Every structure is written in structure tokens, then in C-alpha cells.
Amino acid sequence: MVHAGIQPLFPCPLLHCRRRRLHFTAMASSSDDPIREWILTEGKATQITRILPIGGGCINHANRYDTDNGAFFVKTNGYPEIGLSMFEGEAVGLSAMYNTKSIRIPRPFKFGSLPRGGSFIIMEFVEFGSYREIxxxxxxxxxxxxxxxxxxxxxxxxxxxxxxxxxxxxxxxxxxxxxxxxxxxxxxxxxxxxxxxxxxxxxxxxxxxxxxxxxxxxxxxxxxxxxxxxxxxxxxxxxxxxxxxxxxxxxxxxxxxxxxxxxxxxxxxxxxxxxxxxxxxxxxxxxxxxxxxxxxxxxxxxxxxxxxxxxxxxxxxxxxxxx
Missing domain, CATH: 3.90.1200.10 (Aminoglycoside phosphotransferase (APH), C-terminal lobe)
Incomplete structure (x- = not known):
């Protein structure tokens, strides 16, 4: 029984979704923006110099937050039916893999709810390099x-x-x-x-x-x-x-x-x-x-x-x- 040659009509749709450029505008002040608040307190940054959309997907928006204490990777979504559980599951999973000290995993820092609906997760930003011969x-x-x-x-x-x-x-x-x-x-x-x-x-x-x-x-x-x-x-x-x-x-x-x-x-x-x-x-x-x-x-x-x-x-x- 070999199905190696079977190709679905739409192979790997998430790949195409993740290539799409999505834009997200951060809230102006840290008081109503838990992402900014965490970065400027527990993230030990004193200023956020740039928020750069880096490609999202069908499900989440993705942004790079550049600060004077390095960069952070932030994902947000607005799925009320899933709520906070999606990013809680991701954070717990990332932590479990990270703690095995085996393969490189972006370290998760914080997840939570957004005041205007949806949720977020903040994690280590990993600078990707050449994806060859790995x-x-x-x-x-x-x-x-x-x-x-x-x-x-x-x-x-x-x-x-x-x-x-x-x-x-x-x-x-x-x-x-x-x-x-x-x-x-x-x-x-x-x-x-x-x-x-x-x-x-x-x-x-x-x-x-x-x-x-x-x-x-x-x-x-x-x-x-x-x-x-x-x-x-x-x-x-x-x-x-x-x-x-x-x-x-x-x-x-x-x-x-x-x-x-x-x-x-x-x-x-x-x-x-x-x-x-x-x-x-x-x-x-x-x-x-x-x-x-x-x-x-x-x-x-x-x-x-x-x-x-x-x-x-x-x-x-x-x-x-x-x-």
C-alpha cells in the first residue's frame, strides 16, 4: 500500500497563507496594549523602535517588535470561538519542547487577551538563515x-x-x-x-x-x-x-x-x-x-x-x- 504519489488538489495550503503579508497596527499607549506593556516592563526594553509585519497566515497575524533590548516575535488573532486557548496551547507546547534542550525552539515569554478582543503571544525572535542541508x-x-x-x-x-x-x-x-x-x-x-x-x-x-x-x-x-x-x-x-x-x-x-x-x-x-x-x-x-x-x-x-x-x-x- 503506497500513497507516496498521491497529491491533494491543494497541497500545503498553510504555506500559501503564511506567504501572505498581513498588517497589524499596535495600540498607541501601553495602558491599553498588553503587548507593549510587557515588552517595556518584563521584556526590559525602554523603547520600541519599530513594529514590522513579517508575514502572517490564515489564522494569525505576525509582527516583529524591534526594541533597545533586542527583537520580539508577536502573534495575534481575533478568534472569539478559540479565544486564549490557542496561544496557551502553543506556549505550553513551546515550553515543553524548549525544556528538552534538544532542538532549537523559540522561547515563549507571555500570552494573554487583547482588550479589544482576540489574544496574543510574545516569544523570542529567531533570525532565520539559509535553509539548506539540515x-x-x-x-x-x-x-x-x-x-x-x-x-x-x-x-x-x-x-x-x-x-x-x-x-x-x-x-x-x-x-x-x-x-x-x-x-x-x-x-x-x-x-x-x-x-x-x-x-x-x-x-x-x-x-x-x-x-x-x-x-x-x-x-x-x-x-x-x-x-x-x-x-x-x-x-x-x-x-x-x-x-x-x-x-x-x-x-x-x-x-x-x-x-x-x-x-x-x-x-x-x-x-x-x-x-x-x-x-x-x-x-x-x-x-x-x-x-x-x-x-x-x-x-x-x-x-x-x-x-x-x-x-x-x-x-x-x-x-x-x-x-
Whole structure:
């Protein structure tokens, strides 16, 4: 069962969204602007010299705040239905990855609500450099993060977060297959049924959930800290050429689930070789890889529509023959 050649009608739409230039005007005084207030107090700056829009996306606005104490990266959004939870989840995820001391992560400083609606997050500004020949280092550093980031609570995360703008439920479970069935595939299948009335995908997905236990036979499933949304738009390199990952949807899960966005991540042979040198490949990896891809195809279907349905349904149609 190989779907490497399947290309969705709209590949990696978030990449195009993030290339769009968005503009945000900061409030004039610090008294009604919590971003400015934090930078000029806890951020230890005495003046903000420039606010520069640096490209946002479909979901958030992004700005660089230049100060006499360096630069800060600030994201804002105006999603009342998501509220503060999106940036809380991002901040907690960034902190968890940062604390593994493995791969470079922008350090989060502050998140909160905006007085006129919406929310914000302030984090370390990372100057990006040349994004070349980092595949091998990226694979090794990602494996180091997976090895260092463990949780005795099992599979899940301390807060719920979002994958794109879709809520991602992270209630703790001691059983990975149960967690992935209920909070990943099951949740997305319910969304597809609610939003599109897609009973075909829903029914095929439920059949897969009931029969996918054999896909994990022989594999050692450990709880690892995952970035959760690792694709090319969330990977770069700093000015020293070291890989940087950001915009996470973190949780503790099976390490292989990290490759669910591989169809949009441009991972090469050097990446996998370096990764598996530290985290040995488990039996059945290639069969499970598309199971994890299915979660993200379903999410893209729910977020962006029918251009992703064919990729999801192709995987669903093949899996019963394997199980």
C-alpha cells in the first residue's frame, strides 16, 4: 500500500497563507496594549523602535517588535470561538519542547487577551538563515527531543490545543491506540460527518478504528513529546544553520505520529537515516505511517474542503485489506 504519489488538489495550503503579508497596527499607549506593556516592563526594553509585519497566515497575524533590548516575535488573532486557548496551547507546547534542550525552539515569554478582543503571544525572535542541508541534523535533533520528552501520565497533554484552527483534545490515556482512535481519528471523522454529512468517510473510518490494532503488533509504543504539526512551513534554520521548529500542536504520543505531515514536510533520506540511528525503526512503520498521515488529511479536509477528501478516502479504502 503506497500513497507516496498521491497529491491533494491543494497541497500545503498553510504555506500559501503564511506567504501572505498581513498588517497589524499596535495600540498607541501601553495602558491599553498588553503587548507593549510587557515588552517595556518584563521584556526590559525602554523603547520600541519599530513594529514590522513579517508575514502572517490564515489564522494569525505576525509582527516583529524591534526594541533597545533586542527583537520580539508577536502573534495575534481575533478568534472569539478559540479565544486564549490557542496561544496557551502553543506556549505550553513551546515550553515543553524548549525544556528538552534538544532542538532549537523559540522561547515563549507571555500570552494573554487583547482588550479589544482576540489574544496574543510574545516569544523570542529567531533570525532565520539559509535553509539548506539540515536534513541530517534535523533528524538527529528531532530524535533527541523524542527521547528526552517523556511523560509518566501516558498519552495526551496538560492542555488541549489546536491543529490549525481545529481543536485538538489531549485528555490523558494509558493506551495509545485508544487515544489515537478517540481523540485523533474519531474526532476528525465526527467533524467530517457534521460539516459535510460525509457518511462514507465516517463509516470507513469507524471500520478502520475497529480493525487497526494489528497495525501495532511488534511495535514498542512509548510516550514521546511530539511537535504535532511538523511540516515544511514550521521548520527553518537559524543564522548559524541549526534547525528550528515552531508553531506546534504538541502532545505526548507515539513517535511515528510525528511523520503524519510528511507529505508536506519534504523529509529526505538523510533525515530518516539520521532519525532512525537514534530512534530505531519499529516493525510495521511503513504501514502505520499512512495511518498517521490520515489524521492530517482528515484535518485538512475539515479545514479546507474537498481538495483533500480523495487522499483521505484512498487510505481508508486500502487499510481494511491490510488489517
Amino acid at each position: 536534513q541530517s541534523v534535523l533528524g538527529r535533533r528531532l530524535a533527541e527531543m523524542h527521547k528526552a520528552g517523556k511523560s509518566e501520565k501516558g498519552f495526551g497533554f496538560d492542555v488541549n490545543n489546536t491543529i490549525g484552527s481545529t481543536p485538538q483534545i489531549n485528555s490523558w490515556s494509558s493506551d495509545w491506540v485508544e487515544f489515537f482512535s478517540e481523540h485523533r481519528l474519531g474526532y476528525q471523522l465526527k467533524l467530517a460527518l457534521q460539516r459535510f454529512g460525509d457518511s462514507d468517510i465516517y463509516e470507513k473510518g469507524q471500520q478502520l478504528i475497529k480493525s487497526m490494532e494489528p497495525l501495532f503488533e511488534g511495535a514498542v509504543i512509548e510516550s514521546c513529546l511530539l511537535h504535532g504539526d511538523l511540516w515544511s512551513g514550521n521548520i527553518s534554520a537559524d543564522k548559524n544553520g541549526d534547525p528550528v521548529i515552531f508553531d506546534p500542536a504538541c502532545y505526548y504520543g507515539h513517535n511515528e505520529a510525528e511523520f503524519g505531515m510528511s507529505w508536506c514536510a519534504e523529509f529526505g533520506a538523510a533525515f530518516y537515516r539520521s532519525y532512525f540511528e537514534m530512534m530505531p525503526e519499529q516493525p510495521g512503520f511503513e504501514r502505520r505511517k499512512e495511518l498517521y498521515m490520515l489524521y492530517h488529511y482528515l484535518n485538512h479536509y475539515n479545514l479546507f474542503g474537498y481538495g483533500y477528501r480523495s487522499s483521505a478516502i484512498s487510505i481508508l479504502r486500502d487499510y481494511p485489506h491490510i488489517c
